[in-house]
Amino acid sequence: MEQKELQLLVEKISLEYFGKPFKHTALFNPRLRSTGGRYLLNTHNIDINKKYLEQLGEKELIGIIKHELCHYHLHLEGRGYQHKDQDFKILLKQVDAPRFCSQLPERNVKRTAKKILFYQCTSCKQTYQRKRSINTSKYVCGKCRGKLLKVKEMEL
Numbered sequence: 389m390e391q392k393e394l395q396l397l398v399e400k401i402s403l404e405y406f407g408k409p410f411k412h413t414a415l416f417n418p419r420l421r422s423t424g425g426r427y428l429l430n431t432h433n434i435d436i437n438k439k440y441l442e443q444l445g446e447k448e449l450i451g452i453i454k455h456e457l458c459h460y461h462l463h464l465e466g467r468g469y470q471h472k473d474q475d476f477k478i479l480l481k482q483v484d485a486p487r488f489c490s491q492l493p494e495r496n497v498k499r500t501a502k503k504i505l506f507y508q509c510t511s512c513k514q515t516y517q518r519k520r521s522i523n524t525s526k527y528v529c530g531k532c533r534g535k536l537l538k539v540k541e542m543e544l
Contacts, residue, residue: 394414398414408461413431414435415434415436424440424489427459429463432464436456440452440492444490448489452486452489458479458485461479471487504519504544505517510535510537512531514529522536524536
């Protein structure tokens with residue numbers, strides 16, 4: 389699906405479910421990561437995460453569009469458009485829009501195995517336990533300012 393097709397789909401859904409035209413721009417935003425879409429208050433445009441279409445299909449995309457159109461129409465009417473507002477919750481039910489979008493399957497995959505790193509000062513033998521590795525040429529012991537040495541790494 390291209391930008392023009394998305395724009396036409398949003399306009400069609402707006403007329404079909406809300407009985408009002410969508411007069412602004414809907415576009416795919418590749419920078420969105422953890423959300424299906426967003427309504428921009430200043431421009432009244434709607435950004436959509438294309439990954440939801442690719443991974444979860446058109447049904448999920450339509451749900452996201454309905455949700456964002458709820459924000460859009462309520463905001464333009466000067467009514468409660470936030471998730472906490474009663475007007476928003478009522479309109480979501482009327483148009484059968486989800487309150488939250490599903491989680492992307494790729495976000496469930498753990499990125500890296502958990503590990504613990506142990507560092508020890510060469511002077512005073514103070515030990516440090518870290519989740520992230522540190523640059524031993526840049527950082528020194530907080531107790532005596534001695535040189536740090538990586539002692540061991542444990543996988544969890």
